[in-house]
Amino acid sequence: MNGKEAPRAAGQVSTRTRLERGRGALGPALELVHTGRAPTRAVLTSELGVTRATAGAVAAELEALGLIHVEPGSAAGAQGRPSHRLVVADDGPVVLAAQVHSDGYRAALVGLGGRIVATTPGCEIVDADPAQVIGSVVEAGAALLRDSGRRCAGAGLAVPSAVAEPEGNALNPLHLAWPIGAPVREIFEQRVSGAGLDVPAFTGNDVNLAALAEHRHGAGRGSRDLLCVATGHRGVGGALVLDGRLHTGSSGLALEVGHLTVNPEGGRACHCGSRGCLDVETDPLALLTAAGRTPGPEESLLAQARGLLSTEYADRLVRGAAEELIDRLGLGLAGLVNILNPDRIILGGLHRELLTADPERLRAVVADRSLWGRSGSVPILACTLDHNSLVGAAEVAWQPVLDDPLGALST
Amino acid sequence: MNGKEAPRAAGQVSTRTRLERGRGALGPALELVHTGRAPTRAVLTSELGVTRATAGAVAAELEALGLIHVEPGSAAGAQGRPSHRLVVADDGPVVLAAQVHSDGYRAALVGLGGRIVATTPGCEIVDADPAQVIGSVVEAGAALLRDSGRRCAGAGLAVPSAVAEPEGNALNPLHLAWPIGAPVREIFEQRVSGAGLDVPAFTGNDVNLAALAEHRHGAGRGSRDLLCVATGHRGVGGALVLDGRLHTGSSGLALEVGHLTVNPEGGRACHCGSRGCLDVETDPLALLTAAGRTPGPEESLLAQARGLLSTEYADRLVRGAAEELIDRLGLGLAGLVNILNPDRIILGGLHRELLTADPERLRAVVADRSLWGRSGSVPILACTLDHNSLVGAAEVAWQPVLDDPLGALST
DNA sequence: TGAGTTTGTTCAATGTCGGCACAAACTGAG
DNA sequence: CTCAGTTTGTGCCGACATTGAACAAACTCA
Known part of the structure; x- marks a missing residue:
């Protein structure tokens, strides 16, 4: 119990220990390579805002970790010495x-x-x-x-x-x-x-x-305020990616957009107790019933709805059903635009198909029901990533x- | 044009110049003192996650800049050496x-x-x-x-x-x-x-x-996902403070909540072309007309509505009008809760008065129309800051x- | 082939911050 | 009143990431 032999361990220890620090710019550098925003060491240098020396050291360390490969040379066609290419290691973790x-x-x-x-x-x-x-x-x-x-x-x-x-x-x-x-x-x-x-x-x-994936590798790249809305087989989901980070709210329940009212004049009954919710007005089942079809058991609802749109869009009833869903979806998106003011909207699942079926109609509805400025003319894109x-x-x-x-x- | 005499200035300059850097933890430290989260140098040390040496240097530099005062001693009552108090300079900028x-x-x-x-x-x-x-x-x-x-x-x-x-x-x-x-x-x-x-x-x-001010110095302190809704004299405004930063969306138009539909069965006509908007259903004029009063020109609408609530709340007609507005407001807040999932809601203007008039009713409506988990039991507080x-x-x-x-x- | 341009590399210098030892200021018990 | 115990402030040194600059390398273009 001699104070000299047993120095207090709990003295003035900082929260960050030595081990978890590493080189400061290592994480940001890896994210740049990971998202394809740093194809060469030269742009890594400028993106990180550091000197070439640091960028070189960082790239070397990432390579030593087995995460990326630094491939020298490669005729770039531009002037000056070609920059080393930075590619994700194909044998890494x-x-x-x-x-x-x-x-x-x-x-x-x-x-x-x-x-x-x-x-x-x-x-x-x-x-x-x-x-x-x-x-x-x-x-x-x-x-x-x-x-x-x-x-x-x-x-x-x-x-x-x-x-x-x-x-x-x-x-x-x-x-x-x-x-x-x-x-x-x-x-x-x-x-x-x-x-x-x-x-x-x-x-x-x-x-x-899905929104996070699209933001980093798909249709959401470069967006700072990305809104994603998608319907899978049943129900509608939403997501928001702010500054590259998923915004899930204080308890993970943000962007539960399924129960926005998009059919003020009544509409289908929803299990939430209300009527005319986005959930029941724009999902695959809504399209099938609006087109007068009774869903069969052999395929998923999503597949049946997709099939309907791709093969029978010329049919007056199918087209009318699609336009009804597009109008409802547009109303919901406009409400979200007024609250979130995203700089891009991407649509997945059946909503993606609705967008490609008649992009102008959807954009017009959103613009009409959004209030001011450029917020109504926000780009609406289809998700591009498989899985x-x-x-x-x-x-x-x-x-x-x-x-x-x-x-x-x-x- | 001799290369030796005129070295290129645009060599490998990093984006951050020396002057705009300063000591790394200076900004965070000032923000902690500014928001009252670092009353002493000891808690500044732990909040910043640095050693006492660094915190001391940072505090000294902020004092040298004339922004704060470091006041030695002050009987704290606790054990050990009392920590220096950090107070905002009362003669600073x-x-x-x-x-x-x-x-x-x-x-x-x-x-x-x-x-x-x-x-x-x-x-x-x-x-x-x-x-x-x-x-x-x-x-x-x-x-x-x-x-x-x-x-x-x-x-x-x-x-x-x-x-x-x-x-x-x-x-x-x-x-x-x-x-x-x-x-x-x-x-x-x-x-x-x-x-x-x-x-x-x-x-x-x-x-x-106002939301930013309340977050730093008022009812929003400590919140990470703060939603603020307020009605001043006409119309309703909203705001969101995420991680201490105002979220204004991609073009400053986020949280334009005035045109959420809160009266599905029609309601008052709004200048946006729709009916039953939050704007026209919960502002001071809505209260006055719902209570059967014709607003006079001598006072502002807000003052008249406040007066009605404070002096005539026993009146059946006034109370009924207030409850109608509370129900509409609750519906709007529930919609926002489902989208934003805040950890706290603060209300300003007349909405503040509506909350204090019948907090239980408002909380019940929000909880009833919110969907899952704890998101519906989000605390709803009144703004506390003057101006x-x-x-x-x-x-x-x-x-x-x-x-x-x-x-x-x-x- | 050489000038011009852009990039990679090496190395010393710099400044920040952690870790440590010690001093200082308080409480509380005897 | 004194002394142990506790907590905080301060000075000093070293580790280390990063800069800045000089130089070498790799490419284009005339």
Whole structure:
């Protein structure tokens, strides 16, 4: 108990320890390469706002970590010495991405840059128990991982439900027949570590994750205020990406846009108790019934609705139904524009098809019902990424590495 | 043209120059003192996450800049050596804050910590020309500044209109009889520099600025996702403060909540062409007419509505009118909660009075129409600051100093 | 082939911040 | 009143990321 031999450990320790620091610009640099905004070392230098010396050191360190490759030379055609190309390492670590939706589940390995390295085929769900389903998809992903022999840096899961923060419970997995409040994050974390993976695991809403993926690798690139609205098989989801970060609100429930009123004169009854909600007015079932079709059991509602739009759009009834949905969707988007003032809107699922069917009509409705200035003429684009929820699940799994490559990979 | 004598200046210069850097933690430290979150040097140390040595150096530098005072000792009652108190300098710089609303204008000098150092009485508007009005309020502020003899660090103006970014035009100054699109920022900047003040000048919407002020010094302290809704004399405004920063959207038009539909069964006609908008259903005029009163010309509508609530709330007709407005307001807030998922809501203007009249009713409506989890039980509080728009105008004027004290004050 | 341009590399200098030791200022018990 | 215990302020040194500048390398164009 001699003070000299046992100096107090709790003296004036700062919150940031040495280990988790690493080189300061390492994270931002990796994010620039990851999102394709730094194709060469020269633009990395200017994007980071540092000297060439620092950028060189940072790039070298990322290469030493096995995350990127620095490829010298390459005839650029421009004047001066060609800059080294920065590319994502094709033999680097991957993350395990998983998605569950009302029609099935899928697992994949995703590298930096949003590249899907390997994927399982879509599997059907045979059990309504969330622990079973999540266990299956994690197992499928772990099998992919074993086959690939690559290092795993994290795991992410996309579910078709709002996920409450900070608990990680699925609050409305209505179309999965899961119990309300199912602890999906806890289940996923358990299954991931149960599969022998000692990596951080994240769970999020599928539309949120899709928006994140589109922001980094798809139609949302470069946007600072990105609004994403999508309908999958049933119901409508929304997401907002602000300054490159997903905005999920204080408890993960932001952008639950399904119950915006878009049919003031009544409309279809919604399970929320109200009528004319975006959820029931613009989803695949709404299109089918508006077109006078009775949905069959052989295909998913989304597939049937898509088929209707692509093959029978000339039909007067189908076209009328589509225009009705477009008007309703436009009303909902205009309401969101007045509140959020995004600089870009991207649409996924059936909404994507509605946009491509008649982009002018949708844009006109949004502009007409938005109030002032340029907010009404916000660009509306279609999602461009395949499996964007899956890639989004990978994005959140990558995030710790993007924030602090040295710290996340040293463990 | 000798390369040796004239070295290229554009070599590998980084974007951050030496002058605008200053000590790294200087800005965060000043913000902590400014918002009252660092009353002593000890908590400054822990809040910044640095060592005592660094915190001491930072505090000393802020004192050398004349922004704060470091007062040694002060019997704290607790164990150990009492920590030096950090207080805002009462002889330091001030900013010029100005506000224009439909009833008049006011100028003030505001120090750090949101302290109003001096203020003009409320002045009536005699001219509908924005340049005249803004000129008058700047002149009044400049006179205050001359009398005080203190240094001016910036200027801010609050206007009752959406302000489009990046131009700074007032898009809906309807109740001021200003032309739509009046270049208020340009006018304000011109008048400020015309008054001999070589300081940055900022212009914003009054509710936005009020929300910022409440976040830093009032009912919004500590909130990470703050929603503010307020009605002044006519119309309803909203604001969102995310992580301490005002969220104005991509072109300054976010949170234009006035045209949310809150009366689905028709309701009053709004100038936007629709019916049942929040704007016309919950403003002072709506209360007066719902209570069967014809507004008189002697007082402002807000004052008359406030008077009605405070003196005649026992009246069946008045109470019924108030409850109708509360239900409509609750419907609007619930819609915003579903989209934004704030962790706190604060209400200003007449909405504040409606909340205090029957808080339970309002909270019940919001909870009933919000969808899941805790998002519906979000705390709803009344604004607490006097002149919060004025203090908010000061906040944006202070912002450059808070971001980089050394750079902002060295010029 | 050489001038001009742009980029990568090396290295010393700089400034910030962490870690440590010690002094200072208070409380509370005997 | 004194002394142990606790918490905070200060001075000093070292680690280290980053700058700045000089120089080499790689390409285009005349």
